[in-house]
Structure formats: C-alpha cells, structure tokens
Amino acid sequence: MPPSLRPPQGSAWLGRRLEELPTPALAVAEGTARRNAERMLQRCRALGVRLRPHVKTHKTLVRMFDRLVGVRPTEPGALELARAVAQSAPRRVALVGVYAHCGDTYQCAGVPEVQAVARATAAALGRFVDMLRQAGVPCPEASMGSTPSCSHPVPEMGALTELHPGNYLFYDLQQLQLGSCAPQDVALRVLTRVLGHYPRRNQLLVDCGWAALSLHGQQQGQGPAGCAAVEGHPELRLVGLTQEHGLLEPVSGALDFDRFPVGSMLALIPFHACATAAMHPVYYVHDEGRVVALWHPVRGW
Ligand SMILES: Cc1ncc(COP(=O)(O)O)c(C=O)c1O
Numbered sequence: 001m002p003p004s005l006r007p008p009q010g011s012a013w014l015g016r017r018l019e020e021l022p023t024p025a026l027a028v029a030e031g032t033a034r035r036n037a038e039r040m041l042q043r044c045r046a047l048g049v050r051l052r053p054h055v056k057t058h059k060t061l062v063r064m065f066d067r068l069v070g071v072r073p074t075e076p077g078a079l080e081l082a083r084a085v086a087q088s089a090p091r092r093v094a095l096v097g098v099y100a101h102c103g104d105t106y107q108c109a110g111v112p113e114v115q116a117v118a119r120a121t122a123a124a125l126g127r128f129v130d131m132l133r134q135a136g137v138p139c140p141e142a143s144m145g146s147t148p149s150c151s152h153p154v155p156e157m158g159a160l161t162e163l164h165p166g167n168y169l170f171y172d173l174q175q176l177q178l179g180s181c182a183p184q185d186v187a188l189r190v191l192t193r194v195l196g197h198y199p200r201r202n203q204l205l206v207d208c209g210w211a212a213l214s215l216h217g218q219q220q221g222q223g224p225a226g227c228a229a230v231e232g233h234p235e236l237r238l239v240g241l242t243q244e245h246g247l248l249e250p251v252s253g254a255l256d257f258d259r260f261p262v263g264s265m266l267a268l269i270p271f272h273a274c275a276t277a278a279m280h281p282v283y284y285v286h287d288e289g290r291v292v293a294l295w296h297p298v299r300g301w
Contacts, residue, residue, distance in 0.1 A: 011294060018191060018289050019265055024212035025191045026280040027267070028295070030287050032187035033169050040150065040168050047158040054145055054166030056274050073098065073128035079135060086137045097141025097161065098132075100125055105148035111179040118149035122156040147171075151180040172273035173217065173229055189231065189267040190276060192246065197257045202249055204236075204260055208268060209244040214279055217271025228268040238268075 013020075018027055037053075044051040071078045086095040102121045108114045125142045132139040143162045144150075150157075150165035157163065170188040171181040192208035210227075217226035225237040230248065240247030248266075249255065260266070270276035277283065277297065285293040 013284065013291050013294065016291050018284065018286055018291070021191060021284055021291070023191050023193045023265065024208040026212075026277060026283050027189045027191055028170065028283045028285045029187045029189075030285050030292060032185060033285075036168050036171060036181075036185055036187060040163075040165065043150065043153055044163055047153055047155075047160075047163075049158065049160050050162040052143070052162050052164045053169070054164050056166045073100075073124050073131075078128065079131060079137075082132055082139065083135065083137050095137065095139060097139055097143060098125055098128055099141075099143040099164065100145070101164075102144050102146035102149045105146050106174070106178070108148065108178065111152050114148045114178065114180075115152055115154050118144070118146075118152075119154045119156050121149070122154065122160060126156075126159050147175060148178050148180045151175070167274055170273035170277065172276075173269050173271045175273075176269075186269055186273075188270060188273045188276065190228065190270055192266050192268060194260050194262050194264050194266065195245070196262060197260075199255075199257065202255050203239070204248040204255065204257075206246045206248060206266060207244065208246045210241045211243045212276075212279055213241065213246075213268065213270055214272065214275035215241065216275040220271075226271055228270050231267040231269055233266070 041051055100121050104117050105114045129139050129142050142160045143164050145164040147165040147167040150163045171186045175181050192206040194204055195207050196205035213227055220226035224241040230236045235250050236248045239249050283295040284291050
C-alpha cells in the first residue's frame with residue numbers, strides 16, 4: 001500500500017527511508033550483501049580456486065539441474081559424452097570442464113552432512129577428470145556449486161578449479177536452517193504493511209501475498225509459515241497466503257493488536273531468496289535503512 005496516492009517513480013526513491021516505500025517491496029541490505037560476497041571470495045582464495053558467481057536471480061544463459069539435465073560422472077555414458085563433445089565438433093562445441101551443482105546439500109540436516117556430500121561430490125568430480133585424462137580427453141576445469149557446500153567448504157574442494165554458488169549473496173531462511181549462514185548474514189527482506197485487524201480470528205492482514213514472496217517453503221510441511229519468518233517477531237507466524245495478501249497470527253495466545261497498528265511495516269525473511277527475488281521488478285538496495293540504489297533484474301530465459 002503506497003504511503004501517498006502519487007508515489008514517486010523510479011529513482012525518486014533514492015535517499016528515502018525504507019519506511020516510506022510502497023509495499024510490498026524487496027529490500028536488499030547492501031553492506032550485508034557486500035560482506036557475503038567478500039567472504040565467499042576469501043573462502044575461494046583460501047582454497048586456491050576461482051569464484052564464478054551464479055547470478056540466478058538475474059538469470060543466466062545456461063542452467064543445468066542434476067537429474068533433469070546432465071550426466072552423472074558414474075554413469076556409463078559419461079566418458080563417451082565427454083569424448084564426443086571434445087572430439088566431434090571442436091569449432092562449435094568445446095569441452096571446457098565438468099560441473100556439479102551439489103544440490104543434494106539442500107536435503108542435509110546440518111553442516112557436517114553438507115560437508116560429507118561436498119566431500120563425496122568433489123571426489124567424484126576428481127575421479128572423473130582423472131578418467132578423462134587417462135582416456136586422452138583434456139578437461140581443464142572442474143567446478144562445483146551450491147551455497148550450502150561453498151559456505152563451509154571442505155579442503156577436498158581445493159582440488160577443483162572454481163566454485164559456482166549463487167544464493168550466498170543474499171542468503172535466506174532456508175540457508176539459515178541448513179547452517180550456511182548466521183541471521184545477520186541474510187540481506188533480503190520483503191517489506192509489508194498491516195492492512196487490517198481481525199480480533200475475532202486473532203489475525204493480522206498484511207499486503208504481502210505469494211506474488212511478492214513465492215510459495216517456496218510450503219512444502220516443508222508447515223504450510224505458509226514455511227515461506228517466511230517475521231523479523232523481530234518470533235511470536236508471529238504466517239498462516240495464510242493469497243496472491244496479494246498474507247495472514248499473520250500468534251504462535252500461541254492472544255494477539256496484542258496495539259503493537260501492530262494498521263499501516264505499520266513488518267519485514268519478512270523469505271524461505272528462498274532466489275524465488276522471492278524473481279517475483280519483484282525492482283530491488284530497493286539500502287544502507288542502514290536508506291535507499292542507495294535500485295536494481296532491476298533481467299527477465300526471461
Ligand atoms: C546449475 C546451477 N549452478 C549453481 C547454482 C547456484 O546454487 P546455489 O543457489 O545453491 O548457490 C544453481 C542454482 O539454481 C544452479 O542451478
């Protein structure tokens with residue numbers, strides 16, 4: 001809900017406080033994102049590998065998903081495929097290297113499990129590269145992605161040539177639950193305003209629905225509560241999401257409506273930053289609550 005009937009357009013928001021923005025709005029804490037970027041760069045330097053960020057919120061040219069596209073290094077056809085790419089049409093297609101997203105880490109229950117998956121993945125990549133070399137197929141690059149594995153890299157990843165994570169710039173609730181980051185590392189929020197009080201239902205209505213949040217997180221078995229946490233209010237949970245609206249209610253007891261006047265702003269920490277960011281035409285980048293830049297994501301595939 002805009003605070004005024006004729007909100008400023010585009011760059012007129014520069015210099016404004018987050019509290020003035022029309023909601024729902026995607027806010028990115030610049031300092032936090034910079035720190036996350038710097039820390040990932042340092043991890044790569046310490047391992048002696050390059051960092052090639054996966055800019056998925058802005059889309060990339062090629063995306064490959066394990067089990068959807070690609071071949072596992074242990075599959076019988078893997079060597080033949082690499083040989084065919086390397087030898088059949090070298091002018092049009094060049095075998096640059098092998099890559100594993102390491103998406104299995106998203107099913108892990110904590111950092112030790114993430115690291116075990118990362119160790120196994122790095123080893124599998126290494127074995128495949130050796131196999132290719134022995135077969136006379138040059139394979140200069142070996143790369144691995146996934147924010148969980150790259151946030152707590154194991155020494156074995158130093159044998160690769162690059163890391164290719166993406167989410168780490170923003171982090172989110174999912175990464176917090178996996179142990180990839182600390183609460184202060186999450187750079188993204190969806191700002192929303194209280195639209196109404198429902199005393200009989202013990203609920204608040206807010207102007208953030210799934211069109212501003214995405215439904216990612218619902219599948220964790222908690223319903224809408226899995227899609228976002230309310231910053232600074234662990235006593236509240238999201239219990240309903242329509243396209244444009246959300247419903248908040250207390251985890252237990254009666255809601256103190258005086259603490260959440262109509263028009264007041266709340267900040268939601270999304271379950272999956274990449275899914276949420278993809279819902280927004282503009283990111284309001286801020287420094288300590290003041291807008292310093294507007295980022296416009298590239299759309300399309
Ligand atoms: C092929 C590929 N590589 C890397 C990434 C980045 O992974 P993460 O978001 O876990 O850092 C993705 C994310 O979707 C991906 O699809």
